[in-house]
Amino acid sequence: MSTAPGRPGASSAAEGVPGNRLRCRLPLPAGFRAADVLAFHRRDPQQIAERIQDAGPEPGLDKAFVWAGRAACVTIRFEAAALGNGITEPSQVRAECVIDGASGAADGYGDAVQADFERLARHMLGLAQPVEAFERAHAAHPLLGPLIRRNAGLRVPQAATPFEAISWAILGQQISLSAAVALRRRLIQAVGRRHSSGLLCYPDATSLLQVDAAALRAAGCSQAKADALLGLARAVADGRLPLDEWLRTLPVDDIRAGLLAIRGIGPWTINYALLRGFGSLDGSLHGDVAVRRGLQRLLGRAEPVGEAETRQWLEAFAPWRALVAAHLWTVKAEG
CATH class of the missing domain: 1.10.340.30 (Hypothetical protein; domain 2)
Known part of the structure; x- marks a missing residue:
């Protein structure tokens, strides 16, 4: 699965740790619309399977689902970068997954699952979607073009699975x-x-x-x-x-x-x-x-x-x- 281009000099960083916890950091493309991701997972106001965090400097979400037969919860936090004049936008995401009942390599939770988790995080954020090519192709359309400019960088947030x-x-x-x-x-x-x-x-x-x-x-x-x-x-x-x-x-x-x-x-x-x-x-x-x-x-x-x-x-x-x-x-x- 390919990924969208990140910011200059940015690269994904795996932070897998022993036991039942997986971690990674992923660069985000300029103008990434974190609010769209949060809105998608905010559908249920009772938040029984997803929990949205709006307050604080790092908004994000917690999302629970059954992954590879085990209860898992993915935590995503958006980290902002300063653009000048007091303006910030998400520059990278910090993701973590806690898998209940797993005890690390003994349960098969090694490098392969770490890579799977990075793919999962990219997938949920829509980072593989080549939206830049779409925007270039149709920016001049008389009706759709203005809508594309208003929604620059729009991606479709994904279900976990x-x-x-x-x-x-x-x-x-x-x-x-x-x-x-x-x-x-x-x-x-x-x-x-x-x-x-x-x-x-x-x-x-x-x-x-x-x-x-x-x-x-x-x-x-x-x-x-x-x-x-x-x-x-x-x-x-x-x-x-x-x-x-x-x-x-x-x-x-x-x-x-x-x-x-x-x-x-x-x-x-x-x-x-x-x-x-x-x-x-x-x-x-x-x-x-x-x-x-x-x-x-x-x-x-x-x-x-x-x-x-x-x-x-x-x-x-x-x-x-x-x-x-x-x-x-x-x-x-x-x-």
């Missing part, structure tokens, strides 16, 4: 964001294990398979969503969906075909999961209501913009259609 992104997309099908957040919270409470930090972990496929459809229904899922979640978890557990391998190699066609074979997963869910779970920036999110509303406002229309027109409009921006959709989400926020 592809499984989280796909299952979150399933939970969010055909309901409002607030309803989806509440449903996600109830799923975590029903299935998630507690990390030593006090946060509940977002479950992995194996954890989800510890419950049945009735338990998911009791947590608020429809029968269709319960079936889709369990179908996804079974396909991951039996190797039909090698999500970790796909994250490294990004075979988009294989990902689409594999996910489409799961009952209850359709094109919108796949494109959203590709964006939030794999960092793929070309899925067409024309079915997303917020994207269509953003396009309506960008075009200055009084009437809604339909899916077909949105799909056609986004097509001109391949291979960046999902990144354009992310910019259109900000039009909704500004509207």
Whole structure:
């Protein structure tokens, strides 16, 4: 997985330590939008699986999830650099992961896992996304260009794992964001294990398979969503969906075909999961209501913009259609 260019003279620094704790520092590109990362993980106001720290000189977040079968909590803190005239911006990130129950090399938590952790941190921050190339390519567009300039450096923050992104997309099908957040919270409470930090972990496929459809229904899922979640978890557990391998190699066609074979997963869910779970920036999110509303406002229309027109409009921006959709989400926020 490649990384975005950092500041001159900056380089990543591994700080792995014995036992169950991994550490690293990563350089950030100029103008990195730390607030976008915090906003993405602030979706649930009850903060049962994520905890946001806004106060103090180093804002950041704590995020708990099941990683490699163990309860893990990643801590990210943004360190600022002075730009002059009292202005600062994030220049590097300090990341740490505490893995409950691990005791270092004896449990396989050596150099390989340290490297995996650095990749995980880069992934969560969207540092592999080549947004600079997109901005250069479309800066002169009469409608999108001004939006790109207002959102310079916009990246798409990632879920910690592809499984989280796909299952979150399933939970969010055909309901409002607030309803989806509440449903996600109830799923975590029903299935998630507690990390030593006090946060509940977002479950992995194996954890989800510890419950049945009735338990998911009791947590608020429809029968269709319960079936889709369990179908996804079974396909991951039996190797039909090698999500970790796909994250490294990004075979988009294989990902689409594999996910489409799961009952209850359709094109919108796949494109959203590709964006939030794999960092793929070309899925067409024309079915997303917020994207269509953003396009309506960008075009200055009084009437809604339909899916077909949105799909056609986004097509001109391949291979960046999902990144354009992310910019259109900000039009909704500004509207």
